[in-house]
Amino acid sequence: MSTPVLQVEDLHVSVAGTPVLKGITLTVPAGEVHAIMGPNGSGKSTLAHVLAGRPGYEVTRGSARFEGVDLLAMAPEARARAGLFLGFQYPVEIPGVNNAYLLKAALNARRRERSEPEIDAFDFLALVRAQMRTMQMDENLLTRGVNEGFSGGEKKRNEILQMLVLEPRLALLDETDSGLDIDALKIVGRGINTLRSPTRSVVLVTHYQRLLEYVVPDRVHVLARGRILRSGDRELALELERRGYDWLLEEQSAA
Amino acid sequence: MSALERLLGEFASLGAGTGAVRQAAAQSLRSVGLPARNEDSWRYANLRALEQLPSFLPAAATPALATAPEALALPAPLPGYSRLVLVDGRVQREHSSAEALALAVRPGVENLARLEAVSDQRLGLIATAFATEPLTLAIDAPLALAPLALEIVSLTSPSAPASYLNLTLRVAPGVQCQLVERHLGGARQPGLAGTRIDVTLAEGAQLQHQRLFAVSGATLLLDNLQAQLHARARYQLCHIAVGGASARSTAEVRLAGAQASLDWRALAAGAGPQFNDLMLTVLHEAPATRSQQLFRGLANERAHVACNVDTRVAPQARDAVVVQSLRGLLDGQGAEVDLRPQLTINTDAVQARHGATTGKLDDDLLFYLLARGLEPAAARALLKSAFLGEVLKSIEPEALRRAAQQATALRLGDLALSEPWQ
Incomplete structure (x- = not known):
């Protein structure tokens, strides 16, 4: 059996001394899309950010391995260069750094990691333009500051554009669907599907199953109260849509 | 003596x-x-x-x-x-x-x-x-x-x-x-x-x-x-x-x-024990005068950067327009940036906007860049360049802009030499 892209075992995380994740165990094999669903405050975003290496989270127990390597021992930038991508729920605006500049710097950082030469300017533009077409983005956004003055939908599309250009081995998409209208949701879904391949994996963090209409997950996990309460296939997401989360929480309380 | x-x-x-x-x-x-x-x-x-x-x-x-x-x-x-x-x-x-x-x-x-x-x-x-x-x-x-x-x-x-x-x-x-x-x-x-x-x-x-x-x-x-x-x-x-x-x-x-206008853009950067202090006084003395004041100050290490802008609009300077933006960035334990925006308006018919902020490099921006694979030093340099770029990018011709950027980079020691706004 091949090494999973992501293997999380008994992960406990605290923020400012308060336990948020209380024993997460999760395995994402290569080529699979996993959805993590759950109510507000359940720890979904915390899981994504801890895996990406954001400061401010204390791992108190457990482990996380990325393609067999201890992820928690790596600096955030090393995780990114190794092929882990975090799509932000609230992408920041960076005035003065234009989109193309950041994309190229990020891509070259990744290429250097793989001992590849920096990408030629012409090839870079061709690559980015092709992916912008996939995301139905205006090329003018390339020369604007990163996310500067972008609408909510443009910011989310820009995150997926970055993902497509960087071609990560594992994409952690933190509520990429939030705030999107139905058309934008389809486009984002198409972008995520473009990345799907037998060697790449995606973890979708989401509240609702509507994104899963466009990106059909291999597995669905329900995260609540800092734990994964249940895992299943796409049917689980549909059931959650019908019944909400309370019944699962009640079951857990009863147990 | x-x-x-x-x-x-x-x-x-x-x-x-x-x-x-x-x-x-x-x-x-x-x-x-x-x-x-x-x-x-x-x-x-x-x-x-x-x-x-x-x-x-x-x-x-x-x-x-x-x-x-x-x-x-x-x-x-x-x-x-x-x-x-x-x-x-x-x-x-x-x-x-x-x-x-x-x-x-x-x-x-x-x-x-x-x-x-x-x-x-x-x-x-x-x-x-x-x-x-x-x-x-x-x-x-x-x-x-x-x-x-x-x-x-x-x-x-x-x-x-x-x-x-x-x-x-x-x-x-x-x-x-x-x-x-x-x-x-x-x-x-x-x-x-x-x-x-x-x-x-x-x-x-x-x-x-x-x-x-x-x-x-x-x-x-x-x-x-x-x-x-x-x-x-x-x-x-x-x-x-x-x-x-x-x-x-x-x-x-x-x-x-009447209708005279000033567009003032200033950058002050310091490193080590350097002092860099700017004071600008703008006197609006006639109708329909305009002034824009843009300052970006960066203090590394123990440097001290200060900017004091004193704008005064006289009673006869009706319909004056004043736009003032002063910002400071700190990146060092002993670094200090002092901003002092002053706006004295003695007429009712005036448009004035002003803002002054000082802070450290934004942790959220830094993490965003790290999460895209940039080294911490490169990420910091990029954010500083972007901050100062608000002034630098207005410099023409290109040879002077490059010279200004290189002089700034030489002083700070950790600035990106490329132009991230291009």
Whole structure:
């Protein structure tokens, strides 16, 4: 059996001394899309950010391995260069750094990691333009500051554009669907599907199953109260849509 | 002995050949005195550096050998610009272009009454008293003038550690011109580079004035600029302050005629124990005058950067527009940025926007860049470049912008040399 892209075992995380994740165990094999669903405050975003290496989270127990390597021992930038991508729920605006500049710097950082030469300017533009077409983005956004003055939908599309250009081995998409209208949701879904391949994996963090209409997950996990309460296939997401989360929480309380 | 007593004693030692104007400046200094830390406009200035100066005496005429181009380390001429080179306050004819020399040969015309009227400009009196070759540029050629670059080099010596520039610039009605000032050189021993610049823009005149202070070494920079704008005159003033061990720039711009406008953009960056202090006073004295004031200050390590902008709108300045944005960035344990926006409005019909913020590099922005694979040092450099880019990107031509960026990077040691806004 091949090494999973992501293997999380008994992960406990605290923020400012308060336990948020209380024993997460999760395995994402290569080529699979996993959805993590759950109510507000359940720890979904915390899981994504801890895996990406954001400061401010204390791992108190457990482990996380990325393609067999201890992820928690790596600096955030090393995780990114190794092929882990975090799509932000609230992408920041960076005035003065234009989109193309950041994309190229990020891509070259990744290429250097793989001992590849920096990408030629012409090839870079061709690559980015092709992916912008996939995301139905205006090329003018390339020369604007990163996310500067972008609408909510443009910011989310820009995150997926970055993902497509960087071609990560594992994409952690933190509520990429939030705030999107139905058309934008389809486009984002198409972008995520473009990345799907037998060697790449995606973890979708989401509240609702509507994104899963466009990106059909291999597995669905329900995260609540800092734990994964249940895992299943796409049917689980549909059931959650019908019944909400309370019944699962009640079951857990009863147990 | 106080610094003022030493200064006046050294001026007296120059003898009677100094002329009436210079002597009047020294006399004015005697009466107004040097600024003190307890004065509001000088609270952030490093006046100790002024007190500790070993001497105010101007450097003697520099030997020919020292003024060889390689010894001066002159930068390449800016494309399309005529050039006037000054070394320790003296015009170097052999390094200057004929067009520039033709403009600059007129004797200085002083206006001490204006200088004395503004006590914050009193350090300009030092340059007036000690500058041996006051210079006047009277630009009256209708639209025919090539852009002019002043290359101002300080060499100095331990026995005469000061160099001075006293420049009067008059732009005739309707004339558009571009002026670049580059302050270069600097010595390892403590010294002074003092400037006093007096600008008058006649009706409808336009001046793009870009100033780069990149003096190295232990030099104390004392810069003084006064400008008076008549009706419909437009003044674009860009000030890049990255040089010297300690620097104070004091500028006062009077919008004296209706519809006169000022676009002031300034960058001050410091590292190590450097002091960099800017003060701008903008006086809206006529109707429909406009001013934009943009400042970006960055303090690394233990540096101290300050910016004090005092804008006053007079009762008769109806329909004035003021836009003020001052921002500071800190990146060091002992770094300090002081911003002091002041806006005094004495009329009802005015549009004014202002904002002043100081902070550290944003952790969310840093993490975003790290999450895209950038090294922490590269991410910090990129964010700093982007911050300063708000001023740098407005500099033209490209060669000057590159020079300004390189000088800033050299001072800070950790700036991205590329232009992330491009």
